[in-house]
Amino acid sequence: MADDQFIDAYGFKGPLPTTSTQRMLPTGDFPPGLAVGEMAPDFELPNHLGETVSFHADRDGSRAAVLFFRSAVW
Amino acid sequence: MLSDIDSEVINHYGVLNTLVQPDDVPFYGVPFPGFFLVDEAGVIVDKLFNRHLANREGVEAILDSFLGRVEPGLGEPFEAVTEDDGIRITAFLRGGGGVLRVGPRRRLIVRLEMPEGLHTYGEPVPDGMVATRIEIEGPDGFCCEPIESPPTRPLRLPGLSAPLHVWDGTVDFVIPTYANTALTRTISDGAEPITVQIHVRYQACDDTQCFIPRTRTIELDVPVAGGVIPRFDQLGDYGGTVIEMDSLAHIKRLFKRKADRTPGQD
Numbered sequence: 001m002a003d004d005q006f007i008d009a010y011g012f013k014g015p016l017p018t019t020s021t022q023r024m025l026p027t028g029d030f031p032p033g034l035a036v037g038e039m040a041p042d043f044e045l046p047n048h049l050g051e052t053v054s055f056h057a058d059r060d061g062s063r064a065a066v067l068f069f070r071s072a073v074w
Numbered sequence: 075m076l077s078d079i080d081s082e083v084i085n086h087y088g089v090l091n092t093l094v095q096p097d098d099v100p101f102y103g104v105p106f107p108g109f110f111l112v113d114e115a116g117v118i119v120d121k122l123f124n125r126h127l128a129n130r131e132g133v134e135a136i137l138d139s140f141l142g143r144v145e146p147g148l149g150e151p152f153e154a155v156t157e158d159d160g161i162r163i164t165a166f167l168r169g170g171g172g173v174l175r176v177g178p179r180r181r182l183i184v185r186l187e188m189p190e191g192l193h194t195y196g197e198p199v200p201d202g203m204v205a206t207r208i209e210i211e212g213p214d215g216f217c218c219e220p221i222e223s224p225p226t227r228p229l230r231l232p233g234l235s236a237p238l239h240v241w242d243g244t245v246d247f248v249i250p251t252y253a254n255t256a257l258t259r260t261i262s263d264g265a266e267p268i269t270v271q272i273h274v275r276y277q278a279c280d281d282t283q284c285f286i287p288r289t290r291t292i293e294l295d296v297p298v299a300g301g302v303i304p305r306f307d308q309l310g311d312y313g314g315t316v317i318e319m320d321s322l323a324h325i326k327r328l329f330k331r332k333a334d335r336t337p338g339q340d
Contacts, residue, residue, distance in 0.1 A: 024093055031123035032106055033088035040112045043083045045076040053076055056116055064112045065136050068089050068105035070127055 040066065079331065081105075091127055100325075100332035107131075111139055132178050134169040144168055144183055144246060151267075151294045159285050160189040165272045165292045167251070174216070174253045174268075175299040182218070182249040182294075184208050184272060186241065193240040194276045196226035200234070204277040204287040208247055211271040215257025216296075219250040231281070253298060267295040 026032075034040070042056045055064075081103035084090050089105040096102050107130055108123030120139045122131060138144045146152045150172030154164040164185040170178060186206070188194065199205045210218050224245045228237035257268070272294065277287040 025125040026093060026106070030125060031108060031121055032090075032092075033121065033123070034110070034118055036118050036120060038118050040110060040116050040118050041083075041086045042116075043086065045078055045083060048075045048077070059112075061114055063114055063140070065109050065140070066087070066112060067109045067136075068084065068087070069107050069130060070091075070101075070104035 089123065094127075100329045103332075109136055109139075111136070130178060132169040132180070135181070138168070144181070144248075146183075147171065151296050153292045153294055155290060155292060157288070157290065159278050160192065161194075161276075161278055162187040163274055163290055163292060165294055167294060167296055173297045173299050174251070174257075176253050176255055176258050179219075179250050179252045182210065182251045182270075182272075184247040184249070184274060185244065186247075186274075186276070187244045188242050188278065191280045192278050193229065193242040193280070194278055196223065196239040196241060198239065200236075200238070203238075203279075203284070204275065206241065206274070206276040208249070208275075209273040210249060210251075211273070212296075213257060213268050215254045216268060216270060217252050217254055222248040222250075257298060267297040270294045270296050 040055070042054070044052050044054045047053050055066075078084055081090060084103065084105045087105075087110065089108065091104050091106050094102050094104060104127060106123045106125070107127060108121065109131065110118050111120040113119045122135060122139060124131070134147065146166040146168065148171075150167055150169075152164070152166040154162060156162045162185075164183075164187070166172075166183050166185075167174070167180050168183055169180040172180070174180060186194065195203055195205045197205045208221055212218075224241065224247070226239035226241055229240045230237045270293070272292045273289055274292070275287065275289040278285045
């Protein structure tokens with residue numbers, strides 16, 4: 001951790017320097033992840049109602065969009 | 075809405091944000107924001123990701139990817155001109171009903187439709203030729219990211235050692251745009267739209283001759299809505315708008331949940 005950071009009462013690192021990885025953009029190959037044309041791996045995850053969702057079984061032959069985001073509150 | 079607490083699916087799909095360090099609890103494990111499109115058989119047919127963890131695509135970007143084309147939505151700002159060389163230039167703002175606001179990005183599309191036999195040039199061009207260039211002008215706070223140009227195709231002509239890089243048919247130049255608070259703080263909802271000027275410079279040629287390079291300017295009237303970000307300069311003033319932005323309780327839950335699942339780290 002850099003000298004100009006601190007950890008606050010909730011365990012978060014304090015003000016981030018401009019060199020912080022959270023403030024940087026990835027360079028090089030982008031976008032990341034599986035290539036177009038590959039099979040989308042199946043997965044099972046809980047939804048907001050606590051039910052388990054099985055990707056390929058529950059989309060039931062329909063096309064689907066898989067969105068990734070880091071927070072649903074904003 | 076699904077929860078991938080252990081980032082298993084994020085890792086399987088290879089979209090873990092590698093810039094966030096493993097000791098950065100609770101943020102380690104977040105994905106790059108974006109989406110995959112999957113066809114009926116489960117094969118990935120398209121994907122779009124953002125480099126910054128706070129950037130999101132609008133729903134229109136997903137729909138456009140599904141359809142494989144971009145068309146202006148109902149009421150979205152749109153202008154088109156047809157030149158006497160037969161080239162039609164269209165500019166429109168895609169997404170969110172064409173209303174610009176702080177936060178979500180919109181796409182400014184500049185479309186060139188070239189009649190059969192005509193082409194225009196991409197970089198690099200030989201001396202004496204002019205590559206297609208698009209410049210956007212707007213008021214302070216109207217922000218544009220670098221233009222995403224479609225790939226050119228090589229055109230070999232007798233007498234030229236190197237191939238030319240050309241576009242023909244219909245090509246879309248995409249400019250991601252957004253408003254920052256410098257724009258929205260001077261504007262209230264329902265106010266006059268801003269004017270965005272799009273300068274398109276190009277030289278059209280067929281296989282035997284070239285036209286004189288020309289510049290065409292298209293003006294788009296773009297409505298701007300007030301920001302969703304609180305106006306900090308007004309907070310505390312009587313009548314100022316205060317939006318509930320306190321996500322501390324949520325962050326605390328997130329942190330606790332993550333810490334509970336990471337043995338040996340209290």
